[in-house]
Amino acid sequence: xxxxxxxxxxxxxxxxxxxxxxxxxxxxxxxxxxxxxxxxxxxxxxxxxxxxxxxxxxxxxxxxxxxxxxxxxxxxxxxxxxxxxxxxxxxxxxxxxxxxxxxxxxxxxxxxxxxxxxxxxxxxxxxxxxxxxxxxxxxxxxxxxxxxxxxxxxxxxxxxxxxxxxxxxxxxxxxxxxxxxxxxxxxxxxxxxxxxxxxxxxxxxxxxxxxxxxxxxxxxxxxxxxxxxxxxxxxxxxxxxxxxxxxxxxxxxxxxxxxxxxxxxxxxxxxxxxxxxxxxxxxxxxxxxxxxxxxxxxxxxxxxxxxxxxxxxxxxxxxxxxxx
Amino acid sequence: xxxxxxxxxxxxxxxxxxxxxxxxxxxxxxxxxxxxxxxxxxxxxxxxxxxxxxxxxxxxxxxxxxxxxxxxxxxxxxxxxxxxxxxxxxxxxxxxxxxxxxxxxxxxxxxxxxxxxxxxxxxxxxxxxxxxxxxxxxxxxxxxxxxxxxxxxxxxxxxxxxxxxxxxxxxxxxxxxxxxxxxxxxxxxxxxxxxxxxxxxxxxxxxxxxxxxxxxxxxxxxxxxxxxxxxxxxxxxxxxxxxxxxxxxxxxxxxxxxxxxxxxxxxxxxxxxxxxxxxxxxxxxxxxxxxxxxxxxxxxxxxxxxxxxxxxxxxxxxxxxxxx
Numbered sequence: 001x002x003x004x005x006x007x008x009x010x011x012x013x014x015x016x017x018x019x020x021x022x023x024x025x026x027x028x029x030x031x032x033x034x035x036x037x038x039x040x041x042x043x044x045x046x047x048x049x050x051x052x053x054x055x056x057x058x059x060x061x062x063x064x065x066x067x068x069x070x071x072x073x074x075x076x077x078x079x080x081x082x083x084x085x086x087x088x089x090x091x092x093x094x095x096x097x098x099x100x101x102x103x104x105x106x107x108x109x110x111x112x113x114x115x116x117x118x119x120x121x122x123x124x125x126x127x128x129x130x131x132x133x134x135x136x137x138x139x140x141x142x143x144x145x146x147x148x149x150x151x152x153x154x155x156x157x158x159x160x161x162x163x164x165x166x167x168x169x170x171x172x173x174x175x176x177x178x179x180x181x182x183x184x185x186x187x188x189x190x191x192x193x194x195x196x197x198x199x200x201x202x203x204x205x206x207x208x209x210x211x212x213x214x215x216x217x218x219x220x221x222x223x224x225x226x227x228x229x230x231x232x233x234x235x236x237x238x239x240x241x242x243x244x245x246x247x248x249x250x251x252x253x254x255x256x257x258x259x260x261x262x263x264x265x266x267x268x269x270x271x272x273x274x275x276x277x278x279x280x281x282x283x284x285x286x287x288x289x290x291x292x293x294x295x296x297x298x299x300x301x302x303x304x305x306x307x308x309x310x311x312x313x314x315x316x317x318x319x320x321x322x323x324x
Numbered sequence: 325x326x327x328x329x330x331x332x333x334x335x336x337x338x339x340x341x342x343x344x345x346x347x348x349x350x351x352x353x354x355x356x357x358x359x360x361x362x363x364x365x366x367x368x369x370x371x372x373x374x375x376x377x378x379x380x381x382x383x384x385x386x387x388x389x390x391x392x393x394x395x396x397x398x399x400x401x402x403x404x405x406x407x408x409x410x411x412x413x414x415x416x417x418x419x420x421x422x423x424x425x426x427x428x429x430x431x432x433x434x435x436x437x438x439x440x441x442x443x444x445x446x447x448x449x450x451x452x453x454x455x456x457x458x459x460x461x462x463x464x465x466x467x468x469x470x471x472x473x474x475x476x477x478x479x480x481x482x483x484x485x486x487x488x489x490x491x492x493x494x495x496x497x498x499x500x501x502x503x504x505x506x507x508x509x510x511x512x513x514x515x516x517x518x519x520x521x522x523x524x525x526x527x528x529x530x531x532x533x534x535x536x537x538x539x540x541x542x543x544x545x546x547x548x549x550x551x552x553x554x555x556x557x558x559x560x561x562x563x564x565x566x567x568x569x570x571x572x573x574x575x576x577x578x579x580x581x582x583x584x585x586x587x588x589x590x591x592x593x594x595x596x597x598x599x600x601x602x603x604x605x606x607x608x609x610x611x612x613x614x615x616x617x618x619x620x621x622x623x624x625x626x627x628x629x630x631x632x633x634x635x636x637x638x639x640x641x642x643x644x645x646x647x648x
Binding site: 033088091092094110111114115117118119121122123125126128129130132134137138141142144145147148149151152155 | 357412415416418434435438439441442443445446447449450452453454456458461462465466468469471472473475476479
């Protein structure tokens with residue numbers, strides 16, 4: 001299995017510079033936020049979102065042309081928006097750890113978590129405006145709205161067994177794919193691609209984003225607490241009904257009752273986990289992820305060959321390889 | 325004393341429409357946020373910020389020309405940004421009431437308060453991008469960053485008796501005046517005024533915003549708990565060192581010790597309040613507010629006469645009249 005770090009070879013130096021810039025972002029004037037930022041931007045994130053922006057930037061430019069400061073700034077904005085939304089989600093979900101690391105909210109309190117998230121959102125919209133490209137501002141503003149919408153929907157639909165796979169995909173688009181799709185399109189626009197060719201990069205981001213989310217939701221059932229950095233089946237426990245659960249519901253009617261009574265009786269959760277694992281929900285979810293991976297690859301068809309282009313394709317393999 | 329409602333006569337209809345739009349904003353799809361929005365936008369706010377945007381819009385257009393949907397949208401964005409920042413400030417400050425009304429955070433919990441604030445910030449940056457004016461996007465993005473910066477500074481400088489009046493004015497600019505100044509300038513730009521003439525509206529907003537904040541900080545000492553909707557001298561208690569306190573510190577050295585030990589001993593707070601009230605801090609703060617009122621009026625000198633122009637001047641009287 002390839003690691004994300006090896007995979008990102010064509011943009012390795014770009015990503016190192018990005019990480020430094022992000023850590024310095026908050027500045028020494030705000031010691032408490034600085035500690036939070038240090039914590040956030042060092043917390044072992046794979047930088048998949050800015051890596052995609054940087055790869056799309058390189059793949060959409062002529063081979064002899066380097067990416068511009070605007071492409072780099074867009075990559076930073078993408079990671080800042082992602083981080084800001086994680087910090088606020090952790091407050092909303094009252095999460096104590098993420099990827100095994102204590103959250104900002106649990107280490108520094110609600111106060112700093114709300115402030116740090118607001119600061120990152122604010123700084124990213126200011127950076128965004130200063131890219132001087134109205135279309136790019138619109139794309140990324142839409143992302144910020146989609147993230148809020150996704151978190152609200154996830155909250156409203158907890159333990160709701162009437163949720164369909166389409167509802168699930170829509171929520172996953174809002175929470176995960178919108179940022180990847182719109183920032184990939186924005187990178188293509190900054191390279192000077194036409195609106196219609198840039199739309200293909202949007203589709204690449206949309207489908208790899210959905211595949212990524214589906215794989216994450218499968219790993220919640222197949223991974224161990226150690227590799228996940230959180231208790232296994234935590235989505236099920238929280239009533240966040242993901243693809244494996246929704247498919248299992250079609251096959252195992254007993255699951256519905258357990259979910260609707262919110263695992264109120266002893267042994268309910270364990271029984272529900274067993275029902276999901278013994279259904280073909282995980283297998284069908286793998287097929288769903290593979291389908292979106294295929295659509296992501298197809299969206300790259302009109303790009304000229306390049307190292308970055310190849311990496312964008314390999315990245316879709318990497319997303320699915322996490323399952324094996 | 326003129327009430328804000330009578331004063332806003334030239335934009336009375338505009339403000340009614342704005343209030344309806346804001347209540348409908350969150351939409352029926354999000355029942356919990358809807359309750360929060362209903363609560364927020366009905367909570368007896370005086371709508372001073374959107375009123376200034378609407379008055380500047382009318383005062384900067386030829387007499388026969390009605391304001392555009394973009395002006396109206398800008399007024400809505402202004403109130404949304406203000407409300408979003410209040411909701412998050414109440415989480416950060418753990419405030420239970422604002423203007424005597426329970427806060428979103430105390431009525432609906434941290435979860436909804438963070439979500440509602442994020443949703444309003446997100447929706448306002450999306451509305452903003454769709455005004456299709458890059459300069460306006462930059463001005464309002466700067467405001468969102470200033471609000472975050474102001475809240476952080478206020479937190480860092482609590483109980484810091486080394487704070488100067490200039491630091492206080494800078495913090496007040498970030499927390500209060502930046503929104504009024506930049507949205508007034510944006511309204512002028514949307515009316516087609518030149519950059520240099522629009523800058524006068526920025527100055528009007530900056531100075532009336534500072535006067536407004538100074539008056540608020542005086543009222544914390546001179547108002548009763550009932551009219552304030554919060555305990556009297558709550559700024560002092562929280563270590564938020566405002567103009568009356570900073571002036572009092574120059575005159576009453578005993579105050580410094582009480583503040584630096586954060587009112588740790590019984591009777592400390594009462595003694596500190598008495599020291600501020602018996603100093604000339606309140607009187608000097610009144611002069612400071614009057615000075616900024618004068619600068620606000622001067623900034624309007626090049627506007628042609630109109631009902632809205634007159635109201636913008638009267639509004640500076642209203643701000644100071646709250647003291648008597």
